[in-house]
Amino acid sequence: MSGETDLIKLYSGQILQLAAAIPHTDRLPTPDASVKKRSPLCGSTVTVDIALKDGVIAQFGQDVKACALGQAAASVVGANAIGRSKEEICAARDALKAMLKEDGPTPPAPFEGLEVLRPARDYKNRHASILLALDALAEAFEQIKQSDCA
Template identity: 50%
Template sequence: MSEPLYNTRILRLAAEIPHFGRLDEPMGTARKVSPVCGSRVDADVDLDDEGRISRFAQEVRACALGQASSSLLGARVVGMSAAELRSAETALRRFLAEGDALPANWSELEIFAPARPHKARHASLLLAFEAAAAAAESAAANRAA
């Protein structure tokens, strides 16, 4: 018997999204929208002198899976670089689509294993990672300009 797509842990994560809201005058911002379901994540970031996220905010309008993904990302995004965020996004994408193993430092994303056969849910699960990485890349580009 397969695991349920939604479970208590996912629902708890969805209800406790860290850094919910928006930043005033962020260095970088990005909006990502799922064309499949309309879920949306807006991410705002400020970077420190090393190009790592020093402040982060996210506004999430998504299903419980997208909210849970945003929660897991939000719990550890401060201190990450754009490259690290892109790497995490790629790892989650491959985990969902191809069943690749997750890196040890993102093992908590294993909770989304029941979503693998539900390809329409993958976009929502990836939104937070895509938005945070794009916002960090935008901030870095704004700094370099």
């Protein structure tokens, strides 16, 4: 029974508020890259569209079909994605992964809001869903890089 209670506590009011207010939920009509990522454990999916200008995200759209934890992560990412470079996205993704897997430091600004997901570190089956938005963004940058080299 305490396992269920701990899981209920994980879904704090702050996480639920973030999940209910995901920004940039309209897909882009002509993105430079579009990536869909899926968590095999729970089936959560996040699709991101980006358009770049001068190496940073100028336009961002996302379609989020995930648990509340994945939605909360996508909310924080969506609120801060515009104006970010590939390096900033990758640093946030790597820090979030370390925070979840190794109790590492909070992701750097402007993604420090992901700290709210720290209690999920004890729920390894939720990590993939939490990482979906940043994983998809990092892959979108890679997609653009590959297309530029043709």
